[in-house]
Amino acid sequence: MRQDALHKWTQIMNTWKKSALSIADFCKEHNLDKSNFYQWRRRLESDEKEEFVKVIPVPPTTTAITAIIVHLPGNVKIEVTQATDLKLLHRIINSLGGAL
16 A cells, blocks of 8 residues: 555545535545545554454463372371372272271
8 A cells, every 4th residue: 555545544534534415425525536535444444454453472470380299097197199109099088988
């Protein structure tokens, strides 16, 4: 798009938006071709939608869980970390099943 045409049609669209006229009446009053009007309106609206928005990244606020501690009756604690052997943990839980 040439800058002068872009500027001209931006002004025309702003004038139309401020008027209470329909597109047909506005084009007739300003001696404009309706198909050109619709074409420029579509172009200018698509240009408005393509504007960039500044994005500021925010660091995550969650903290990584390094361990889970399960407190059981009788002051028994089981600490589970990423290094915990899951098969062993499963056997411990099964063996405690009758004691809970």
